[in-house]
Amino acid sequence: MPELPEVETVRRGLDKWVSGRRIATAEVLHPRAIRRHLPGAVHFADVLAGRRVGAVMRRGKYLWLPLDDEDALIGHLGMSGQLLLQPAEAPPETHLRVRFTFDDDGPELRFVDQRTFGGLSVSTGGAVLPAELAHIALDPVDPLFVDDAFVEAMRRRRTEVKRALLDQTLISGVGNIYADEALWRASLHGVRDTSQLTRPAIRRLLGHVRDVLNEAIGQGGTSFDALYVNVNGESGYFDRSLNAYGREGLPCKRCGTPIRREAFMNRSSFSCPKCQPRPRRPL
């Protein structure tokens, strides 16, 4: 999916183009797009009409638009979700799921999602953080993220380091691309046992995670295709800076060895066989 840098790019666009506006109507075109919202899609639309949007927030890969009172419109893009600002007269996208109009008659906000793994919901609790996101850990770009606490939590884990990086209850915002990129920078293989890593090694890895996320934010995220775009439909440029992800067979930019691809959790992991050797005794 969009990982933290892509979601942050979307957040910035929403903050610029949606924050401060008052929702006129919300139209749900696909019920699956409304997630974890027990009162249902009709209620979702009713409760949003007339609400003013505050400063747009993000934690990890989740976004939320604070509303009046302590309510918030929560969004997750899943694997293929997009939030797009579109003129009202723009033809509906093939996978248009939800459409918001505003009382200023300006551009609409559209939630477009091919695979419908993403979704929106209205939270009715939590001034600082919607209650539904309480289980999501702070992300490493958050000023409140505590590095020491992360290091100790990692060492308590009995799992592989890549699985840990992808665990959103431990550290949020990292997905398959940026996990592979951070591991490449740290010269660690993803199946290394977290409890076997030294504190300095975890600290170095965390530094690389934070660096790669910040660099990607600076490039507007990673886009291989039109699926990953900002609210104006534009792609980011970080794909040019990738060192491991998607580079199977291409030379490692550090040592020249062809990058390998390995199966991992029904997906793929990319790494350098020389810089990131598999541990002798995997977990």
Next chain:
DNA sequence: AGTTGCCCCTGCGCGC
């Protein structure tokens, strides 16, 4: 209690 699989979807590119 912590960790691991399964499953939710659609579309694309590839090999036969």
Next chain:
DNA sequence: TGCGCGCAGGGGCAAC
């Protein structure tokens, strides 16, 4: 040309 398969940037939840 056409079809089946594998693959895709995620996460909730059941089951161990």
